[in-house]
Amino acid sequence: MYDYFLGGKNNLPVDRAAAEMVLKYVPEIPIGIRENREFLCRAVRFLAEQGVHQFLDIGAGLPTQHNVHQVAAEVVPEGRTVYVDNDPQVLVHARALLQDSPNVIVAAGDLRRPGEILRDPAVRAHLDFDRPIAVLLLAILHFIPDGDDPAGIVRTLRAAVAPGSFLALSHVVVDERPEAVAPVERIYQNASTPFVGRLSSEVEPFFTGLDLVEPGLVNLHEWRSDAQVIDPLLEKSKPYFLCGVGKVR
Numbered sequence: 635m636y637d638y639f640l641g642g643k644n645n646l647p648v649d650r651a652a653a654e655m656v657l658k659y660v661p662e663i664p665i666g667i668r669e670n671r672e673f674l675c676r677a678v679r680f681l682a683e684q685g686v687h688q689f690l691d692i693g694a695g696l697p698t699q700h701n702v703h704q705v706a707a708e709v710v711p712e713g714r715t716v717y718v719d720n721d722p723q724v725l726v727h728a729r730a731l732l733q734d735s736p737n738v739i740v741a742a743g744d745l746r747r748p749g750e751i752l753r754d755p756a757v758r759a760h761l762d763f764d765r766p767i768a769v770l771l772l773a774i775l776h777f778i779p780d781g782d783d784p785a786g787i788v789r790t791l792r793a794a795v796a797p798g799s800f801l802a803l804s805h806v807v808v809d810e811r812p813e814a815v816a817p818v819e820r821i822y823q824n825a826s827t828p829f830v831g832r833l834s835s836e837v838e839p840f841f842t843g844l845d846l847v848e849p850g851l852v853n854l855h856e857w858r859s860d861a862q863v864i865d866p867l868l869e870k871s872k873p874y875f876l877c878g879v880g881k882v883r
C-alpha cells in the first residue's frame with residue numbers, strides 16, 4: 635500500500651484496492667508520504683552533519699530513491715547503515731538491491747521485539763554500539779498497537795545506544811481526522827500491520843527523556859525545510875503527520 639501511495643510499481647491488486655479505500659477517507663496520504671521521505675533526507679543529512687556515522691533504520695521499507703545510506707554517504711561516505719524490516723518481501727527486494735553496498739546490511743527483525751534486533755550478531759558486527767547511532771523509526775510506530783508497548787520499545791532502543799546518539803521518528807496523527815480513524819483502522823485490519831490512530835499528545839511522550847532538537851515535534855513539512863510552496867491539502871499547521879529528532883543524553 636505504501637509503495638502504491640508513493641506511485642511505485644511493487645504492489646498487488648489487493649494492495650491497490652485497500653489503498654484506494656484509505657484515500658477516500660484521507661486524501662492527503664500520498665503527499666504525507668512524499669513529505670515523510672523528504673523529512674528522512676533532511677533528518678539523515680542533519681544527523682550525519684552532527685557527526686553520526688551509523689544508522690539503524692527499523693521498518694525501513696522497500697528501497698526507493700534517496701535511501702538512508704545514500705543520503706548519509708553524501709556527508710559521511712564511510713557511514714554504516716542497518717536496514718531492519720519484518721516483511722519478507724521487503725527483505726528480499728532490499729537484499730537484492732543492496733548486495734553491492736558494503737556499508738549496508740539488511741536484517742530481519744520485528745520492532746515489537748527490539749531486544750532481538752539489538753542482540754542480532756549481524757547488527758552488532760556492523761554497528762559499534764559504543765559510538766553514536768541514529769535510530770530511525772519513520773512511519774512505523776503508528777503500526778505498533780499500545781498493547782505492544784511502543785513507549786517501552788522506544789525506551790529499550792534508547793537505552794541500548796551510546797550518549798550522543800539520536801532517535802528520529804515520524805508518526806501519522808489523527809487530531810484533525812477523528813471521523814477517519816475507525817474506517818481506516820478497519821481497512822488495515824486486513825493488512826499485514828494494524829494502523830493505530832494516535833493524537834499528537836500521544837506521540838509527544840515518545841521523546842520523554844531525550845533532548846528534542848529544534849524545531850521540536852512538528853509537521854513533516856515544518857522540520858528544517860526551506861520549501862516555499864506548501865501543498866494546499868496540508869492546511870497551515872494543523873497536525874497530520876508529526877516528526878522529530880531527539881538526542882540521547
Ligand SMILES: C[S@@+](CC[C@H](N)C(=O)[O-])C[C@H]1O[C@@H](n2cnc3c(N)ncnc32)[C@H](O)[C@@H]1O
Nearest residue numbers: 636693694695719720721743744745746772773
Ligand atoms: C510505511 S513503511 C515506512 C518505510 C520507511 N521507514 C519510510 O519512512 O519511508 C513501514 C514499514 O515498516 C515495516 N513494519 C511494520 N511493522 C513492523 C514491525 N513490527 N517490525 C519491523 N518492521 C515493520 C513494514 O513492513 C514497512 O516496510
